[in-house]
Structure formats: C-alpha cells, structure tokens
Amino acid sequence: MRYLTDRKRAEGKGASGTGTEHHWYMSVSAVGLALMVPTFLFIFGRALGSGHDVVLATFAKPFPAILTGLVLVIGLQHFRRGAQMMIEDYARGSTRKILVISVITFSYFLMACGLFALAKIAL
C-alpha cells in the first residue's frame, strides 16, 4: 500500500521547485501595478522638474506617499521575479546563482532607499 498520494509525490518535481507560485505572483502584481501606475506616472511626472519645496510638499501628502511606496515595493518585487526569469533563461551554474542573488539584493536595496526617502519626506 502506498501511503503517499499522487499529488504528494508530484509536488516539487517541476523545474521551478515552487509550482505556479511565481506565475501567480506575476499575475497578481501585474493587475495591482496596472491599477496604480497611471496615477503614479501623473504624480511623479508633475513633481519632476519642480522645485525642492514643491517636491517635498507633493510626497508629504498621504496619497502620493502611499501610492509611491506601493508602486516601488510591488514594482520591484515584480521586477526581481522578471529579471530572475531572464537570468534563468540565459545563464547557468554559479553565474546564474550570483546574478539571481545580486538582482534580489539590489531590488531590496532600492526598496529600502525609496521607502526611507518617502518616510523622511512624509514624517
């Protein structure tokens, strides 16, 4: 008698090792970004090119600050998975590992920088 179900034995056998989590995350973040990005482009585009005081006033308001934070975090999470997908298509072995780790690290670094800047401006 086999105690493991067919499903249990198939789990983790795919190429990714994570099932469809990656694909599903990309779909969810794509929908989220699709809703947020047009408004964000408008706010950022208006702020870019204005003086320091106008920029500070823009991102000190709750809506622009929260939206920019969300676009940065979700956008960079979306980027890091997309970039990882590209690296996995073109690089192998240790090069692949080093590049994937670098992309993940750099994405979180940018998120932290952006959120720090927003917090400092808004608070």
Next chain:
Amino acid sequence: MAEIKPVERPLSPHLQIYRPQLTAISSILTRITGNGLIVGVVLMVWWLLAAASGQEYFDFVNAIATSWFGDLVFTLSLLAVWYHYLAGLRHLYFDAGRGLDIPTAELLGWVCIGGSVVLTIITIILV
C-alpha cells in the same frame, strides 16, 4: 551490452533561420522593456533620496534628472512602461486562453507597439 550509439537527432532551427515574426518580437520587447525599466527606477529613487536629504544635494541630483540625460532616461522609461503595461495586459488576456489565434495575436502586437507610442505622447502632454 549497453553501447553508446550516437543518435541522429533532428536539430531545431536556430533563431536566425526564422523570418522575424511580430509575436516573437513583441514578446522579447516585453522582456527588454521590463528589465530596462530598472534604469529609470534607479534614477527616480536617487532623486527621491536627494529630495529627502536636503536642498543642496537635491539641486545636484535634480540637475542630472532634468538634464538631457535625465530627459532621455525618463522618456525612454515612459515608453517602456506603457509598452510593458499593454503587453502585460495582453499576457493576462492570453493567460485566460483568449486571443491566441494568429490574426488576433498579431493585431494585439501592433496594438502594444502603437498604443505605447500614443500613450507616451499623451502622458508627456498631460504631465
């Protein structure tokens, strides 16, 4: 016993053999624009950090962000954002199992390319 016999396997045609197809081009453009956007994001985050650090440093970074170089980066990023946006919506549509016949797929490819240019121009006018 188990001899290793070289098997004549058919090789798949190399990418260069194919006539360029819109579906393939629009697919690789999605990857190029998505990954290329990191340049615009880096400049934007640097600019935000500068705004948070003070007047003097902001003036320095703002001068770069609004120079011809900054304009070039942000204009190309805008085009990339809109292309990636439309191509992403197309991807979601494809994922739902729709629009996969060749005429529709090619039409949607042209919509992504033309639409991204139109949306970029509209954004520049509005902003």
